[in-house]
Amino acid sequence: QVQLQESGPGLVKPSQTLSLTCTVSGGSISSGYYWNWIRQHPGKGLEWIGNIYYSGSTYYNPSLKSRVSISVDTSSNQFSLNLSSVTAADTAVYYCARDGGFDTSGHYHPNFDHWGQGTPVTVSS
Amino acid sequence: QSVLTQPPSVSAAPGQKVTISCSGSTSNIGNNYVSWYQQLPGTAPKLLIYDNNKRPSGIPDRFSGSKSGTSATLGITGLQTGDEADYYCGTWDSSLRAGVFGGGTELTVL
Numbered sequence A: 001q002v003q004l005q006e007s008g009p010g011l012v013k014p015s016q017t018l019s020l021t022c023t024v025s026g027g028s029i030s031s032g033y034y035w036n037w038i039r040q041h042p043g044k045g046l047e048w049i050g051n052i053y054y055s056g057s058t059y060y061n062p063s064l065k066s067r068v069s070i071s072v073d074t075s076s077n078q079f080s081l082n083l084s085s086v087t088a089a090d091t092a093v094y095y096c097a098r099d100g101g102f103d104t105s106g107h108y109h110p111n112f113d114h115w116g117q118g119t120p121v122t123v124s125s
Numbered sequence B: 001q002s003v004l005t006q007p008p009s010v011s012a013a014p015g016q017k018v019t020i021s022c023s024g025s026t027s028n029i030g031n032n033y034v035s036w037y038q039q040l041p042g043t044a045p046k047l048l049i050y051d052n053n054k055r056p057s058g059i060p061d062r063f064s065g066s067k068s069g070t071s072a073t074l075g076i077t078g079l080q081t082g083d084e085a086d087y088y089c090g091t092w093d094s095s096l097r098a099g100v101f102g103g104g105t106e107l108t109v110l
Helices: none
Strands: A003-007 A018-025 A034-040 A046-053 A058-060 A068-073 A078-083 A092-099 A119-123 B009-012 B018-023 B034-039 B046-049 B063-068 B071-076 B085-093 B098-101 B105-109
Touching: A003 A092, A018 A034, A018 A092, A018 A119, A046 A068, A046 A078, A046 A092, A046 B085, A046 B098, A058 A068, A058 B098, A078 A092, B009 B018, B018 B085, B018 B105, B034 B063, B034 B071, B046 B063, B071 B085
Parallel strands: B009 B105
Antiparallel strands: A003 A018, A018 A078, A034 A046, A034 A092, A046 A058, A068 A078, A092 A119, B018 B071, B034 B046, B034 B085, B063 B071, B085 B098, B085 B105
């Protein structure tokens, strides 16, 4: 059974970089799935941040693209999120999740079937 | 403002049926697969429906999904108090080249 676990600081100062890591267990990160970061502001809905394929190919939310970087470490079975120049508006619960991504026909399968438990991040001085 | 539009809330009595709509455009729902998620308070979302109308193993057939044009619908029959949760639709937007979600619908089982 695939499991995902987020880790990282729960408090980040304004203007600094938020860095989180998602560790995948019970399966290989190189197994052909896409690995995503999704966040949820307090009392609000889900916001897709971006994803990465094990090859390193990435897609980002256009509204965050200038500040987001997602990387993968296949040797550690982990992928990471860096969000720079954070403000209070980046305070949220951050989730990592797996989905099917693009199939061989070029169709995307947004089936987020495995999620981490979520990690709350507060941006405050 | 979410790319996909869902009603903020729906309600129905135990045992009844409810539907939750998700409206989008040709760049997202119209040309891509749709999935649905259930989020209970304080927990991560759970996949209920994928590829428009398929249920993952373990999801009861009380939950169903459909898609027509640029809209999708989640149906829940035989409502139970344990179904009270927030429900989200999600898909890919080919123009944005990004994943998108609806704003979420809060289900109340009266």
